[in-house]
Amino acid sequence: MTMSAAGEYDIAIIGAGPGGYVAAIRASQLGARVAIVERGALGGTCLNIGCIPSKALLEAAALFASSRDAGSMGVSFGTVSADFPKVNAYKDKVVRQMTSGVESLMKSNRVDVYRGTGSFVTPRRIRVQKADGTFQEISAKNLVIATGSVEARPPIPGIESPGVMTSKEALNLTELPESIVIVGGGYIGVEFATIYSSFGSKVTLVEMLPTIVPLEDPEIGKALATAFMKQGMAVKTGTRVTKIEPKGTGYAVSLATGDSSEVVEAAKVLVAVGRVPYTEGLGLDRIGVAMDRRAIKVDKRMRTSVPGIYAIGDSIAGIMLAHVASSEGEVAVENALGHDVEMDYGAVPNCVFCEPSIASVGMTEDAAKKAGYDIKIGRFPFMASGKAVASNHQEGFVKVVAESKYNQVLGIQMIGHHVTDLIGEATLAIKLETTVEDFAQTIHAHPTLTEAVREAALDADGRPIHIWRRKRL
Numbered sequence: 001m002t003m004s005a006a007g008e009y010d011i012a013i014i015g016a017g018p019g020g021y022v023a024a025i026r027a028s029q030l031g032a033r034v035a036i037v038e039r040g041a042l043g044g045t046c047l048n049i050g051c052i053p054s055k056a057l058l059e060a061a062a063l064f065a066s067s068r069d070a071g072s073m074g075v076s077f078g079t080v081s082a083d084f085p086k087v088n089a090y091k092d093k094v095v096r097q098m099t100s101g102v103e104s105l106m107k108s109n110r111v112d113v114y115r116g117t118g119s120f121v122t123p124r125r126i127r128v129q130k131a132d133g134t135f136q137e138i139s140a141k142n143l144v145i146a147t148g149s150v151e152a153r154p155p156i157p158g159i160e161s162p163g164v165m166t167s168k169e170a171l172n173l174t175e176l177p178e179s180i181v182i183v184g185g186g187y188i189g190v191e192f193a194t195i196y197s198s199f200g201s202k203v204t205l206v207e208m209l210p211t212i213v214p215l216e217d218p219e220i221g222k223a224l225a226t227a228f229m230k231q232g233m234a235v236k237t238g239t240r241v242t243k244i245e246p247k248g249t250g251y252a253v254s255l256a257t258g259d260s261s262e263v264v265e266a267a268k269v270l271v272a273v274g275r276v277p278y279t280e281g282l283g284l285d286r287i288g289v290a291m292d293r294r295a296i297k298v299d300k301r302m303r304t305s306v307p308g309i310y311a312i313g314d315s316i317a318g319i320m321l322a323h324v325a326s327s328e329g330e331v332a333v334e335n336a337l338g339h340d341v342e343m344d345y346g347a348v349p350n351c352v353f354c355e356p357s358i359a360s361v362g363m364t365e366d367a368a369k370k371a372g373y374d375i376k377i378g379r380f381p382f383m384a385s386g387k388a389v390a391s392n393h394q395e396g397f398v399k400v401v402a403e404s405k406y407n408q409v410l411g412i413q414m415i416g417h418h419v420t421d422l423i424g425e426a427t428l429a430i431k432l433e434t435t436v437e438d439f440a441q442t443i444h445a446h447p448t449l450t451e452a453v454r455e456a457a458l459d460a461d462g463r464p465i466h467i468w469r470r471k472r473l
């Protein structure tokens with residue numbers, strides 16, 4: 001092994017996902033000398049095997065599905081086909097464009113990129129092990145751990161059978177499976193369910209909890225399950241997978257729902273039951289960084305238990321989303337460079353890009369009740385929205401949770417076509433502690449889907465325009 005000269009930095013970051021690379025850019029903007037260490041491709045899970053490739057596949061799937069539905073609008077495409085290797089090539093092209101964009105950003109922000117696996121030698125020094133066996137050492141006044149997460153593997157008998165996929169493999173299928181069992185009805189599971197079902201696979205979606213997308217309002221989870229079943233998927237909630245066995249060229253998946261059991265056979269099995277923080281091999285025990293099981297413990301300034309070491313993104317406990325990782329990255333380096341900022345998790349938007357899609361921010365009805373608020377609820381169905389009807393996507397609704405005393409909007413949840421594009425307004429509304437009255441006094445363009453958000457807010461006050469409500473006394 002050879003070692004080259006050490007670099008000296010203000011900030012060194014381990015991991016170049018949306019947490020790490022955004023932290024690097026922000027630190028550079030603040031005038032710091034910055035290094036980033038990455039053992040894989042720049043962009044991390046999000047750009048390479050997460051958000052971006054899944055959305056490329058979802059867009060291709062949506063195009064395919066909409067061509068099938070176009071007949072009801074009087075448009076016909078003849079025979080429409082999907083060439084799966086070409087769909088994959090499109091996805092790979094999108095990923096390349098995004099990751100090379102990050103490379104350019106690192107260059108233009110003068111961030112030194114070290115290729116290799118980083119680990120702590122001391123709290124101020126990290127070793128970068130390169131693929132060829134050589135290593136380099138970097139010293140920095142402050143360090144940020146942004147090593148992300150890996151797929152969780154629950155202890156289901158047979159889960160290690162050859163060919164059982166995680167999201168990583170599912171993004172690289174070169175052939176459309178004729179049938180697939182998806183274990184886990186969280187956001188990753190339902191997005192893959194939409195991809196495969198739209199292209200024509202027979203999908204069985206299995207979720208242990210009573211509703212799919214269990215982190216969302218149960219009304220949303222139930223509406224999604226109904227929509228999925230209408231699309232031809234089998235949705236099995238309150239159901240455990242007890243065994244996965246190879247059978248012929250596919251698999252036999254044993255399921256238990258209460259006292260009854262069944263076996264579903266499918267060509268492929270995808271396990272999407274969540275992700276766990278990844279901190280292996282960093283040497284955190286050596287330098288005394290406190291952990292909460294597999295996650296790194298941090299405070300609201302993203303400080304770990306060791307002064308000068310920060311941790312962000314999926315490697316800490318809490319919300320595992322790209323935009324949260326990025327925000328935490330900015331907070332970490334701002335604090336490291338002498339500012340005083342805290343993370344605010346009060347208005348974190350959550351989007352699920354299945355069809356119909358889901359978007360939510362702030363408190364659900366249950367959370368607001370638990371927090372002791374006296375609340376009122378407003379709802380507006382997309383079937384009463386001119387834009388939704390004209391675009392042939394009438395499914396879904398917007399739900400607004402407001403508290404009664406000041407009329408403040410506490411949470412907004414939506415399900416419907418392209419509702420992920422409506423979350424910006426909703427997030428700003430929660431962040432700025434907007435009231436129902438603010439929504440009422442804000443003119444929304446017609447015909448747009450955003451009108452539905454205003455109408456749902458008005459409904460919380462018993463005064464929607466485009467649906468009839470008996471006057472509240």
Ligand code: FAD
Binds near residue numbers: 014038044147167
């Ligand atoms: P990561 O993106 O995981 O990056 C960590 C990086 O650290 C990796 O590149 C890794 O190679 C590197 N690394 C690890 N250890 C070391 C080491 N010792 N030395 C050097 N490098 C190291 N989130 C959303 O907000 N929206 C979505 O639509 C969305 N879709 C998703 C779809 C899928 C299929 C998956 C799997 C995830 C999705 N996510 C989505 C989640 C999102 O990808 C993560 O929350 C996000 O990537 C976390 O960012 P991060 O920077 O913390 O970690």
